Amino acid sequence: MNARKSVVLCASxxxxxxxxxxxxxxxxxxxxxxxxxxxxxxxxLETYKAMAKEQIETAIRVEPGVLTLYAVAEKDNPARIxxxxxxxxxxxxxxxxxxxxxxxxxxxxxxxxxxxxxxDTVPIVLGAKAP
Amino acid sequence: MNARKSVVLCASxxxxxxxxxxxxxxxxxxxxxxxxxxxxxxxxLETYKAMAKEQIETAIRVEPGVLTLYAVAEKDNPARIxxxxxxxxxxxxxxxxxxxxxxxxxxxxxxxxxxxxxxDTVPIVLGAKAP
Numbered sequence: 001m002n003a004r005k006s007v008v009l010c011a012s013x014x015x016x017x018x019x020x021x022x023x024x025x026x027x028x029x030x031x032x033x034x035x036x037x038x039x040x041x042x043x044x045l046e047t048y049k050a051m052a053k054e055q056i057e058t059a060i061r062v063e064p065g066v067l068t069l070y071a072v073a074e075k076d077n078p079a080r081i082x083x084x085x086x087x088x089x090x091x092x093x094x095x096x097x098x099x100x101x102x103x104x105x106x107x108x109x110x111x112x113x114x115x116x117x118x119x120d121t122v123p124i125v126l127g128a129k130a131p
Numbered sequence: 132m133n134a135r136k137s138v139v140l141c142a143s144x145x146x147x148x149x150x151x152x153x154x155x156x157x158x159x160x161x162x163x164x165x166x167x168x169x170x171x172x173x174x175x176l177e178t179y180k181a182m183a184k185e186q187i188e189t190a191i192r193v194e195p196g197v198l199t200l201y202a203v204a205e206k207d208n209p210a211r212i213x214x215x216x217x218x219x220x221x222x223x224x225x226x227x228x229x230x231x232x233x234x235x236x237x238x239x240x241x242x243x244x245x246x247x248x249x250x251d252t253v254p255i256v257l258g259a260k261a262p
Contacts, residue, residue, distance in 0.1 A: 082252065
């Protein structure tokens with residue numbers, strides 16, 4: 001192996017090791033919580049809500065890493081929707097994005113959503129009644 | 132009873148009856164969900180978070196009607212905090228506001244909170260893993 005090849009190999013190994021470490025740190029964020037704010041076309045609101053409900057119920061039922069999807073509408077502005085999303089870890093979130101039910105929901109509601117704001121969060125305290 | 136007194140009495144009874152009906156309709160909203168968005172003075176953020184954590188843990192432990200208080204910080208703007216609040220019904224929320232621990236939190240953090248936006252919501256679907 002010549003010097004140049006050796007440098008490239010070392011750099012690749014280093015990048016790989018750093019990448020693996022970054023991925024592990026990322027996946028150690030448990031749970032992984034996001035807040036989505038979605039503005040929906042008011043004329044299509046009922047259809048949108050039915051589709052969101054179906055997608056959420058399926059995700060909760062079939063995806064082990066989807067812990068909470070709480071969708072609520074602003075009382076004084078019902079076309080503005082918040083979703084409090086809790087996943088076991090970031091990997092579970094990425095898995096969710098690749099599911100058939102999520103992709104179907106995304107495609108079917110694309111024309112109904114006027115704006116979508118996704119906020120990545122860090123939990124301070126997740127207080128909930130024990131079951 | 133003269134006519135005037137009778138009218139006043141009738142009006143009072145009617146107001147009372149309507150008030151009772153309104154209260155019942157209000158309390159039938161189960162669960163009662165709110166989203167709070169709080170901007171905190173960055174210089175006092177750690178103190179604020181500790182106080183919020185203590186208040187939330189106490190509320191969950193001692194108040195039967197406080198179901199969920201999920202407090203999370205925006206990842207890219209840690210001084211912006213969201214709280215997803217779920218109460219058994221609106222009465223449980225009003226009870227919460229009168230507790231010693233909430234009043235203490237409110238007084239102690241008053242100078243730390245730069246802005247507070249409270250959003251009343253109507254649930255669409257509250258999807259969560261069964262315990």
